Amino acid sequence: MWQVFDNGQKLSTGLNVILGARSSGKTHTLDAVHATQENAKYIRQFSLVQHDPQGDEREFKGNVERRKSALVDEHLSGFKRVIEAMVNVDLSANDKEIERYVETLLKSAEEIDRRDAFSQAALFDEVAYDISSTDTLQNLIESVRQIIENLEFREVIEKHVQIAALKSLALELIRLLHTTTLENGKRKFVNGLVKEIRKALSIHSSAALVEDVDLYRVCLDSRRVQRFEDLVELLKKEAIVFEDTLQGFRIEARRQPFANASEVKAVAGVKTSLVEAFKHYDRPYAYLLQLCDNESLPRADLHKLFVKITYKVLNQDGVEVSGGERSEFRLLQEIADAQKHDILLIDEPESSFDNLFLNSDVNRLLKAISELMPVVVVTHNSTVGASVGADYVLFASKEVQDGKPVYRVYSGHPTDKDLHSLDGKSMKSHDVLMNALEAGVATYESRRKGYEAIKNK
Amino acid sequence: MKLLRTNEGRGEYLDGAGNYVPIEKIRKEDLLRLADATLNGDVADFDEYDESAIKNRAHQVIYKSVSSKLRDLRNRRDEFKDAAARLFLEDYERYQGSIAK
Numbered sequence A: 001m002w003q004v005f006d007n008g009q010k011l012s013t014g015l016n017v018i019l020g021a022r023s024s025g026k027t028h029t030l031d032a033v034h035a036t037q038e039n040a041k042y043i044r045q046f047s048l049v050q051h052d053p054q055g056d057e058r059e060f061k062g063n064v065e066r067r068k069s070a071l072v073d074e075h076l077s078g079f080k081r082v083i084e085a086m087v088n089v090d091l092s093a094n095d096k097e098i099e100r101y102v103e104t105l106l107k108s109a110e111e112i113d114r115r116d117a118f119s120q121a122a123l124f125d126e127v128a129y130d131i132s133s134t135d136t137l138q139n140l141i142e143s144v145r146q147i148i149e150n151l152e153f154r155e156v157i158e159k160h161v162q163i164a165a166l167k168s169l170a171l172e173l174i175r176l177l178h179t180t181t182l183e184n185g186k187r188k189f190v191n192g193l194v195k196e197i198r199k200a201l202s203i204h205s206s207a208a209l210v211e212d213v214d215l216y217r218v219c220l221d222s223r224r225v226q227r228f229e230d231l232v233e234l235l236k237k238e239a240i241v242f243e244d245t246l247q248g249f250r251i252e253a254r255r256q257p258f259a260n261a262s263e264v265k266a267v268a269g270v271k272t273s274l275v276e277a278f279k280h281y282d283r284p285y286a287y288l289l290q291l292c293d294n295e296s297l298p299r300a301d302l303h304k305l306f307v308k309i310t311y312k313v314l315n316q317d318g319v320e321v322s323g324g325e326r327s328e329f330r331l332l333q334e335i336a337d338a339q340k341h342d343i344l345l346i347d348e349p350e351s352s353f354d355n356l357f358l359n360s361d362v363n364r365l366l367k368a369i370s371e372l373m374p375v376v377v378v379t380h381n382s383t384v385g386a387s388v389g390a391d392y393v394l395f396a397s398k399e400v401q402d403g404k405p406v407y408r409v410y411s412g413h414p415t416d417k418d419l420h421s422l423d424g425k426s427m428k429s430h431d432v433l434m435n436a437l438e439a440g441v442a443t444y445e446s447r448r449k450g451y452e453a454i455k456n457k
Numbered sequence B: 001m002k003l004l005r006t007n008e009g010r011g012e013y014l015d016g017a018g019n020y021v022p023i024e025k026i027r028k029e030d031l032l033r034l035a036d037a038t039l040n041g042d043v044a045d046f047d048e049y050d051e052s053a054i055k056n057r058a059h060q061v062i063y064k065s066v067s068s069k070l071r072d073l074r075n076r077r078d079e080f081k082d083a084a085a086r087l088f089l090e091d092y093e094r095y096q097g098s099i100a101k
Helices: A026-036 A053-075 A078-086 A091-110 A134-147 A154-160 A163-204 A217-236 A263-267 A286-292 A299-305 A326-338 A356-367 A382-385 A429-437 A441-455 B028-040 B057-075 B077-086 B087-098
Strands: A015-022 A041-043 A241-245 A247-257 A309-315 A343-347 A377-380 A392-401 A404-412 A417-420 A427-428 B004-007 B009-016 B020-022
Touching: A015 A026, A015 A078, A026 A343, A026 A392, A041 A326, A053 A078, A053 A247, A053 A309, A053 A326, A078 A217, A078 A286, A078 A299, A078 B087, A091 A154, A091 A217, A091 B028, A091 B057, A134 A163, A134 A247, A134 A326, A134 B077, A163 A241, A217 A247, A217 A286, A217 B028, A217 B057, A217 B077, A217 B087, A241 A326, A241 B087, A247 A326, A247 A343, A263 A299, A286 A429, A326 A356, A343 A356, A356 A377, A392 A429, A417 A429, A427 A429, A427 B057, B004 B057, B028 B057, B057 B077
Parallel strands: A015 A377, A015 A392, A041 A343, A343 A377
Antiparallel strands: A241 A247, A247 A309, A392 A404, A404 A417, A417 A427, B004 B009, B009 B020
């Protein structure tokens, strides 16, 4: 139990049910609980139900789209980084670079006998130093560091390797990184200097200057394209990328290749035709170049145009939900979303769901969530009120005292014989349940007899 | 077979058909193939530049430049293999995993 209001009113840390007649202050009490909480999930009465089927469907689809968008972003986040790297790969520029190198080299060789004092200088034919990447070395150091510093699996690690040996390995790798970085710095300095001198010599000479090419980068770019194409082919293989079940509903996100340019256009949300680009869809790098050429496509979204991700909510029969099922699904999802909050407040979930659904799904979910956080449900429905398995009952009552209305809350455990108000008044629990949920003892008895009569026919 | 060799005072490169061709005939496609063989081939062997072994001065210029390029690549073979193996690896494995599911 915990105190929710300054007046001393307490609630259970589990499932609380607020009962009461109409205009007795139930929703007011729930609002008051809400006002005391910073991170509450509050599902208001009728908020999930719309009476306009088209509007309902539109809103549901919008909701699904938002969830899908978050899921697509998450699933394709790695591929987005790949695309960011790939847009900088220009095989055609690389090709021209090699061509220029070979052309100028052959021309320079052809003119060797006509060389003057400037072009005869050794630096005139000098090529730039290659600069090695230290990425691998840095990753390696990080990996070794992780093994050294890991506490969770320390015992297993020490069974196979000595930490002292790993430390000396780390030190040697760090020294190597230091040397390589220093060497790269020197090489970069020399490259800059050589470039300047060659340029100065070429100004005074009529001999052709050999244009340099970075063959390492050219070869790696070519490998990069190959790997990119393999990766896209892999992505195009149909797969279920996300699957979840929620009280009988199945949410499924499926990845598959685009069937035509219109599908890509729909995802891209642009007006320009993508038919030309789509002709290259089977050759991912060429397709990427086509997309890059289209100025109406934002670069940041290009990764979404390689595979299609569909998001569906299916019912128990594996068919997409429709009509009332949408409201049911939304309610279940809202309740499930409450897990991100500290408390769940829900006002009359029975507003427009049938008792079967309330009893089978909503009650079970409310009870499960109440294991994790306090839940407060306002209801006057017997299926929710009597069957949910409340840990604590509150009865909101509007009473007239000295000609003026007084709002009281009686509370207690469901097994208590009486419920008590903070100012010392009490009510019989049985009377509360009968009045709030069954419209009084007489109505309940008459209904019960009615059911029995039908049953005995 | 050597990718570049000095022969009878000339510089020569190995073409795609396995024949040696005077180095002045080299084209960009040949250079790319030699670079690829140096980084990925089983062996990346070639005669080092030796001015005295090449009489033709034009051959000297070309051979010196190309052999220097190939030597740099040969020194970075392991680095290239590591870098190539790592390219998009994390993403490849991740998406492969989603298919296996």
